Amino acid sequence: MDFADADAINQAIRLLSLRHRARAAALLAPLGLHPGQEVLLLELARTGPMIQAQLSDALGVEPPSVTLMTRKLEASGHIRRTPAPSDRRASVVELTESGQALVVRVEQLWCALAEQTVAGLPTRTVAELPGVLRAVAANVATRGARPASPPGTRSRTAGR
Known part of the structure; x- marks a missing residue:
């Protein structure tokens, strides 16, 4: 891939990430939430009570x-x-009644954000988008662990 194509892809992903987070923050603010908190609430609603360490793993955050x-x-x-x-050192986290009520509002907000995000896209594209984005995320996660060799160079382990 040449630099122009690589730059276009990387810039588009960067811009999407920034704008999506900013839009989410604007929608969450009236609920008294910050980005990330809604995902924690949604995870607890999906899975039920869990230990904080499990929650950290489920959310993919430290x-x-x-x-x-x-x-x-x-x-x-x-x-x-x-x-x-x-394990008394660990804490189990669960939703309260207030949290359960807030999850309903977050789900509505999440639907509105998704609809705004994909507005104007063909139905087929919208249906394929989650799979494409998960694949892109997986590529970044697995390939980010070890730097790729620049094009035209051999890796040190090649041929061994």
């Missing part, structure tokens, strides 16, 4: 980020944290 989010959501009354029966 444990300190989950700790910060859970503290804020607990302070606002949307979740509760209790010591895990099997």
Whole structure:
């Protein structure tokens, strides 16, 4: 791939990420939420109570980020944290009634954001988009672990 094509792809992904997060932040603000908190609430609604470490894995974020989010959501009354029966050092996180009610509003907001995001795209494209974006995300996750060799060069392990 030449630089112009690579730049176009990378810039489009960067711009989408920035704009989507900004739009999500604007929609979440009236609910008293910040980006990321809604995903935590939705995950708990999907899976039920879980240990913070499991929540961190499920969200793909570092444990300190989950700790910060859970503290804020607990302070606002949307979740509760209790010591895990099997490990008192771990906390089980669950939705409160307030959190369950907020999830309904977040789901509505999430639908509106998705509709705004794909407005004007053909139905077939919209149907294929989640799979394409998951594949792109997987490529970044797996290929980001080891830098690729520049085009035209051999990797050090090639031919071994």
